[in-house]
Amino acid sequence: MKKRGIFKLIRSQLSGNTVRFAGLVTVVGVLCFVLFTGTVIITSLNNGLSTLGERMGADIMLVPLGEEVNTEGILIKGEPGYFYFDPELVDDFYAADIEGIDKIERQFFLQSAKQGCCDMSVQFIGINEDDDFTVMPWIRESMNRDGDYLSDLGIVVGSDIDVPEDHQLKFYGHHYNVTGQLEETGTGLDYTVFTNMDTIVDLKQGAIEQGFSFLNEVDPKTNISSILIKVKDGYTIDEVVHNIRASVDGFQIIEAKNITGSVEGSIKGFVILLYILLVAIIILSYIILAITFKLSVYEKASQYALMRGVGASKKQIIRLILNEAAVISGIGTVCGIAFAAIVLFPFKTAISGAVSMPFLFPNALQTVVILAGVAILGISSGPLSAIISAGKISKAPIYQSQRSL
């Protein structure tokens, strides 16, 4: 009963000036919207970066030397592409038997067409199951069980590829059975289809049947697009890179740490900018809230004096003002977070595509933590902004304040 009475009193105070009430709710709402959106974006970028490092799975990647090779586009932005080594170069690489290499994996890149022969334009990565040490472990981890996912023209697709109910996707006029879908990475790999080399051969056949000539000169048995290298224990990546450079030519050597490092560099600048924006908005919001609460409290000084006159203590007046501020900021917080969620979650694919950086939305636990953090900051913003004014007005002389009506 006591609480109901206080809420009634708070409600009466809030209803006194609906424009100010709406203004204060809006300020807190904007604060929470920006905080929630900003924190989700920062977390998504960090998640994407972290997943990119994990999903590379190799220490070194070798691709053909040349401007047309857009590894970053394939791995990070999900821009389909293809390029192939001269088979002689690959033979030279194997023949060199370079010191410090533990495992070597070959991958074949292929791009589907945008025309009607294909359900969608995606990146294919064909693997050799006998040397693969990056893709199959990831597929098994994602599926949470062992299985022969890529045999019999089976394909495993990234998380952002829409899989029909019949699990059939058409590429170059041929239908392929989707045997699994990988967990989200926030990178270009989410738009990738993983196959074995038999499927690549079938895709090539389909492409030729459909009149595409770009694979005419390519033999999936001898041409490969990239070589992934796992460094042997006891060797550093730099040592192995040095050994490769000393042994063979014609390879663009990409260290996994450099891919994540360059992405990290771009993300860092963006994240710093976001942090500055967030801090500026927090400070600005608190200033606006403090000024508005001060005006509001002083405007009602005579009412607080009346309450003091009929028996409210200083503490009760402070509590009343802070509760009123908490109700305002609570409503603003709910509105701000709800609006942010409406903007963020339904459009997450579009947002992640627009940022052109590894971008993996927060998982459930991270979302709860962000939600709790923003809610605490949002709800406390009102009482924190009003506390000084509440303290001052509670100490105002009752008799003089009543006479100033």
Next chain:
Amino acid sequence: MSDTILDIKNISKSYRNKRREVAVLKDLNLAVTQGLFYGIKGDSGNGKSTLLSIIGGLQKPDEGAVIYNGKDITGLDDNSLAVLRRHDIVYISQFQDVIPELTVAENVRIVDYFDGDVTGSGKESAEDILSGLGLFDLKDELPETLSGGELRRLTIARAIYAAPKVLLLDEPTNDLDSTNKQLVIDILKKLTARGITVIVATHDDNVADSADVIYSLNSDFSFNICG
């Protein structure tokens, strides 16, 4: 001596007005007997309102003491004074002040919000009080719809609901027509008949003349019984 509910001893109070101190009360003494109706007359600025505000615990005197039921209330802390203002010595200012966003009945019950006793156990119900003051039909209205006389009765209803021992009223008939003035006087007389001590500061002779004891507060700080 056992009937003395309030003993005001050597009260002095001055205000700072620009660069000089203006004395309002000087060495004032008053013994108040329980259940009587006191009228304090005097010209504007002679300190009637200040005296009531000091007795009501709204402000402290510069010197002197207010003894209520044998206890000096001028030294009480904020919480104790707040409790005293709720139920013991209730003050009604001359400004017909109410919370505009609360209904008439809610304004009457406002003390409950600070008591934590919304059920109002042991008190006369707000509805009964409003009935007694002719305001029952307006109980769900907002104060903005009330006339001056109704607002004055509302502030008295609020005070009655708090079940005070001492009721202090500052110019209770200000801006009221003769009918409403008489209505207020009749209410105050009924309250004293119920054992409530009523002290009214007024420059209205009709009100003062209705009191059991009339004091005059003069510009030379003298304070005498005049009726």
